[in-house]
Amino acid sequence: MLMDHYAVIVIGGGGGGYPAAFRLAASGKTVLMIDHHGTMGGNCLYDGCVPSKAVREASIMQHQIAGAQFFGVSASLQPTQWSAIRAYKDQVQSARYTQHAETIRSTAGITVLRGEGQLVDAHRVKVIYQEDGSPREQTVTGQDLVIATGSITESAPITGLEHAWTSHDLFAWQDAITALPHDIVILGGGYIGVEAASMLSDLGVQVTLIEREHTLLSSMDQEIVSMLTERLAQRVKIVLDTSVDTIVPQDGRFVVQGRGPSGAPVTWTTDRVLAALGRIPCLPPALGLDHAGVESTPQGIIVNGRMQTNVPHVYAPGDVNGQSMLLHAAERMSHMVAQMISAGSTAEPFRPEEMPLTVFSRPATMSVGLTMAVARQQGLAVYEEQRAMQAEDWALIRGEPEGFYKFVVSKATGRIVGAHAIGIDAVALSSVSHMIVRLGLTPQDVSVMAFPHPTQFEIVNALAWNNT
Secondary structure (H helix, E strand, O other), rough: OOOOOEEEEEEEEOOOOOHHHHHHHHHHOOEEEEEEEOOOOHHHHHHHHHHHHHHHHHHHHHHHHHHHHHOOOOOOOOOOOHHHHEEEEEEEHHHHHHHHHHHHOOOEEEEEEEEEEOOOOOOEEEEEEOOOOOEEEEEEEEEEEEEOOOOOEEOOOOOOOOEEEOOOHHHHOOOOOOOOEEEEEOOOOOOOHHHHHHHHHOOOOOOEEEOOOOOOOOOOOOOOOOOOHHHOOOEEEEEOOOOOEEEEOOOOOEEEEEOOOOEEEEEEEOEEEEEEEEOOEOOEEEHHHHHHOOOEEEEEEOOOOOOOOOOOOEEEEOOOOOOOOOOOHHHHHHHHHHHHHHOOOOOOOHHHHHEEEEEEOOEEEEEOOOOOHHHOOOOEEEEEEEEHHHHHHHHHOOOOOOOEEEEEEEEEOEEEEEEEEHHHHEEEHHHHHHHHHHOOOOOOOOHOOOOOOOOHHHHHHHHOOOOO
């Protein structure tokens, strides 16, 4: 049974919501968290980050088995068994849901409810849920409100887009597709589209990746994007500067129609279409932001650097504010909200540019901080230094010599303002890169660090040592 009043009401159980909810409950506050799944994890766990990376690991294993001879090992590669991969993916998700359920059971002071929260005003929330199989509604009040409704798949003015798959179809917990297609057209060259293209091609699907801009991954370092595009194009057909306007079912397949760089009509016929057009903040009208006087735009709820909306006791961390639509960024914002509610302040504001951006493609890439192009656009004088991945023993041991790691360094301060990589362990390298950029370290600072041998992390201090 719900109480009439809570210290904090959290709408959304994803990365923007649950860290604040559990941290505040642990501090002694009464917390109500409302989520449409009724648990923690949000879309990241249900049909996003976690299941997609599980499938990615299966695709990497497929690739490694095919190349086992490099290590002097004989291995026989069998045809992809999607049903088994799907079962593995579901098992990972189920294990995580079980862990979350135990966390909920063992945490005093928090009520987690499966349902929907609608703002009545700046302190009252109408909760719509089911109890004993019957629909229920109750209006409760909260001293502080946290809106963490996350994001949804972005749409586009494409006739027949409803025929396209989304990430849900590939990765949803216990609800994913039952068979992979022979071929697929992927719409969108952001990280979702690139990751899907990479893993599906490794699983034997013939992939065409269409991007309307002149480059994939437009926000990343373009030297890295150039190398990734070249490598990916060896197994994926990449089509740039092309817009799609129509998807038409035809004889059990789909005809994709659009316009190429010159404006000439282009057409593809495929088993399936995957819409990987990105994500946008989830701001349904029923949420009732206007009832609470909370300001927003189509790009998200407007917040300051400490996640406060224009209504000071209403916070909006995570994808819903559009600042950095990544799970780890949402968790950071959520912890900041907990600090604000508990202590009334945080040590410093949220800085989106510090958040690591990782692309789990093959080869993998990562970006932390400023690229040289963005730094110069901001009027900063910078220079780049880079080191080849193959300069380290680990890349040679693993047989993955391609790629490089680079620093972007401020000429004025000597601080490293950006770090970017492509190749072996690039995703893992984003962690130490985040600390370097966040702490404002110089190459001299990094050069005195020691990283275990043999690991690819040695490239970090080796690059720094060579540039001091």
